[in-house]
Amino acid sequence: MHRTVPSLPLAPSMKVKLINAGFQVASDLTDMRPLQLCKEAGISQEEAVEVLQVLRDDGQPHQQRAATESLTALDLLHQEQALGSIVTFCSALDDALGGGVPVGKTTEICGSPGVGKTQLCMQLAVDVQIPVCFGGLGGKALYIDTEGSFLVQRVADMAEAAVQHCTLLAEDTEQRQALEELTVEKILSNLFLVRCHDYVELLAEVYLLPDFLSEHPEVRLVVIDSIAFPFRHDFEDLSQRTRLLNGLAQQLIQLATQHSLAVVLTNQMTTRVSNGQSKLVPALGESWGHAATQRLILHWEGLRRLASLYKSPSQMEATIQYQITVQGFRDAPDEPRTTPDSSAVSSPSGNHSKRPRMEDLS
Amino acid sequence: FINRISDLLGPIIDLLNPEKSGNRLLREVFFLQTFLTHNLDKLLDSGLYTGEITELTGSPGSGKTQVCFSVAVNISHQLKQTVFYIDTKSGMCANRLLQMLQTKTPNMEEQMEALQKIKVFRVFDVFSLLACLQHLRSNGLQKASVGGGSVKTLMVDSVSAVLSSMLGGKQNEGMSLLMQVAGELKMIAKDFNIAVLMTNHVTKDGNGHLKAGLGQSWSHVPRTRVLLQRVEDTETSSLRTATLTKSSRQACHLVEEFDLCHWSEERRTSISGKRKLEERSKP
Numbered sequence: 001m002h003r004t005v006p007s008l009p010l011a012p013s014m015k016v017k018l019i020n021a022g023f024q025v026a027s028d029l030t031d032m033r034p035l036q037l038c039k040e041a042g043i044s045q046e047e048a049v050e051v052l053q054v055l056r057d058d059g060q061p062h063q064q065r066a067a068t069e070s071l072t073a074l075d076l077l078h079q080e081q082a083l084g085s086i087v088t089f090c091s092a093l094d095d096a097l098g099g100g101v102p103v104g105k106t107t108e109i110c111g112s113p114g115v116g117k118t119q120l121c122m123q124l125a126v127d128v129q130i131p132v133c134f135g136g137l138g139g140k141a142l143y144i145d146t147e148g149s150f151l152v153q154r155v156a157d158m159a160e161a162a163v164q165h166c167t168l169l170a171e172d173t174e175q176r177q178a179l180e181e182l183t184v185e186k187i188l189s190n191l192f193l194v195r196c197h198d199y200v201e202l203l204a205e206v207y208l209l210p211d212f213l214s215e216h217p218e219v220r221l222v223v224i225d226s227i228a229f230p231f232r233h234d235f236e237d238l239s240q241r242t243r244l245l246n247g248l249a250q251q252l253i254q255l256a257t258q259h260s261l262a263v264v265l266t267n268q269m270t271t272r273v274s275n276g277q278s279k280l281v282p283a284l285g286e287s288w289g290h291a292a293t294q295r296l297i298l299h300w301e302g303l304r305r306l307a308s309l310y311k312s313p314s315q316m317e318a319t320i321q322y323q324i325t326v327q328g329f330r331d332a333p334d335e336p337r338t339t340p341d342s343s344a345v346s347s348p349s350g351n352h353s354k355r356p357r358m359e360d361l362s
Numbered sequence: 363f364i365n366r367i368s369d370l371l372g373p374i375i376d377l378l379n380p381e382k383s384g385n386r387l388l389r390e391v392f393f394l395q396t397f398l399t400h401n402l403d404k405l406l407d408s409g410l411y412t413g414e415i416t417e418l419t420g421s422p423g424s425g426k427t428q429v430c431f432s433v434a435v436n437i438s439h440q441l442k443q444t445v446f447y448i449d450t451k452s453g454m455c456a457n458r459l460l461q462m463l464q465t466k467t468p469n470m471e472e473q474m475e476a477l478q479k480i481k482v483f484r485v486f487d488v489f490s491l492l493a494c495l496q497h498l499r500s501n502g503l504q505k506a507s508v509g510g511g512s513v514k515t516l517m518v519d520s521v522s523a524v525l526s527s528m529l530g531g532k533q534n535e536g537m538s539l540l541m542q543v544a545g546e547l548k549m550i551a552k553d554f555n556i557a558v559l560m561t562n563h564v565t566k567d568g569n570g571h572l573k574a575g576l577g578q579s580w581s582h583v584p585r586t587r588v589l590l591q592r593v594e595d596t597e598t599s600s601l602r603t604a605t606l607t608k609s610s611r612q613a614c615h616l617v618e619e620f621d622l623c624h625w626s627e628e629r630r631t632s633i634s635g636k637r638k639l640e641e642r643s644k645p
Binding site: 006246 | 421422423427428431446450451452453454455456457458459460461474477478479480481482483484486487489492493496520522523524526527528529530531534535538539542563564565566570575600622
């Protein structure tokens with residue numbers, strides 16, 4: 001490898017000392033012993049050991065391969081077909097997303113309060129566990145909650161509905177066997193929950209995720225609900241916030257690719273005033289918009305809930321309607337009902353609660 | 363006396379002689395006609411030029427990755443050359459490449475062959491990016507061109523994703539890394555006669571106007587810069603405008619409109635979108 005010393009992942013002061021001592025290329029350093037390096041570069045022994053360790057790690061086969069090995073697009077095509085996606089139980093949204101939330105990419109869900117972001121996240125945490133023979137991924141989920149809006153009872157209701165849905169679909173023996181193991185208790189036990197109270201805890205959690213994921217290789221979904229909340233209040237230095245968020249986004253994309261999981265982030269909305277008009281835009285700033293691979297914006301139109309796919313590398317933009325029912329995140333009914341009382345839309349006459357009331361059950 | 367003059371003139375004449383090896387001044391510049399929509403090619407002065415860096419900037423969802431895909435597909439299918447694609451955001455979607463290829467040719471073998479010519483590297487932080495670029499410069503590119511099918515294009519999507527977290531604040535390494543990346547890209551472009559296409563994000567300046575990310579220092583790196591934007595009136599439409607913001611060949615602020623749907627077939631009608639598909643005639 002022809003790495004130059006300035007391009008190594010070492011502390012800047014260390015690199016300055018090494019360059020001043022005459023080391024220009026990484027291969028100059030590989031044959032040095034710590035004591036030699038210590039004397040020549042004027043650094044302490046521990047630092048010399050550290051430098052050589054970094055070099056050795058860098059030269060490791062798997063590290064080297066990550067940066068220098070390439071896949072052809074054909075290999076990637078086969079990989080993508082094998083990875084699959086997580087269904088949302090709303091067929092219009094699944095079509096728009098090309099099968100569901102894709103594995104190996106980060107998806108950002110933005111929306112105003114009460115529009116259904118947490119509902120969708122909880123639905124995905126249940127759907128990722130649907131067995132492979134039913135078209136799901138059969139994997140576990142990690143839910144990082146920063147707002148405290150995770151309700152176990154709601155997830156239990158959704159899990160119950162999902163199990164019932166699968167029971168109706170079961171045709172052959174393999175599916176029936178898988179169905180025996182699929183219970184609400186099992187679904188809840190495969191859902192790991194972490195509660196982060198501020199951004200430092202969130203950053204620490206993401207930093208520790210690789211270890212967690214190597215212990216639990218069946219995890220296929222990581223949800224961060226929401227990523228905006230800890231970064232929006234109490235943050236004075238906005239440029240630092242942008243840097244931290246960008247670094248976080250890259251770490252998450254790296255995890256998504258290397259461990260084959262889907263990462264779902266929830267974002268809030270903020271108002272942008274321009275030319276005397278105000279518009280709702282996703283929070284966290286302009287450069288955060290570039291961070292996620294896909295962006296889904298959930299918004300209200302009167303009493304209807306709509307989801308727009310705003311940014312995607314492979315799907316065209318589309319807007320679809322959905323609804324939240326007792327069973328969870330579902331398709332909207334086809335024709336609009338005439339009287340609002342009997343409508344299946346779960347928020348009649350301005351009742352924007354997250355849990356539908358008893359009289360809304362259709 | 364005349365001998366001395368001819369001694370002096372000798373090296374200068376050699377320098378101007380294009381046949382001498384190691385002569386950098388008059389190396390042939392190829393341009394790669396990218397066969398993008400007619401409008402975009404016009405904007406880029408009929409294509410990408412080798413030995414130069416071209417940059418695409420735009421807001422999220424403005425189509426930068428789609429344009430990169432289209433260029434990659436055109437070069438690998440029509441020009442039959444290898445494309446190196448460095449992906450830092452996991453935006454590479456082979457399904458989409460296949461979709462684009464399917465509109466060009468119904469022949470499966472041709473599609474697979476074209477897909478095999480696109481080589482993807484996935485790096486997620488600036489040190490891996492530098493490792494990748496240095497590896498390419500030292501032996502990767504030569505190996506690829508030996509294997510048949512010369513390499514004429516390198517794409518980096520996106521540079522800002524890995525660099526923006528390093529710049530600013532109390533970090534003193536950001537600028538050095540930025541300049542190293544710039545140096546590597548320029549050396550690859552010049553030494554191997556390769557066209558480099560990269561994407562960058564946008565930020566808003568004080569007046570609310572869009573400007574390319576990574577600051578003033580980065581703005582000197584690309585030779586040509588194109589800003590992509592959505593067309594303002596419709597919320598979800600596939601129309602985009604491309605504005606030439608920096609160029610050494612054409613007048614700046616040339617604007618062309620193009621349609622992202624141009625690179626794919628008619629969508630299934632199961633999606634109830636508010637979009638209207640506007641079919642543009644192929645060039």
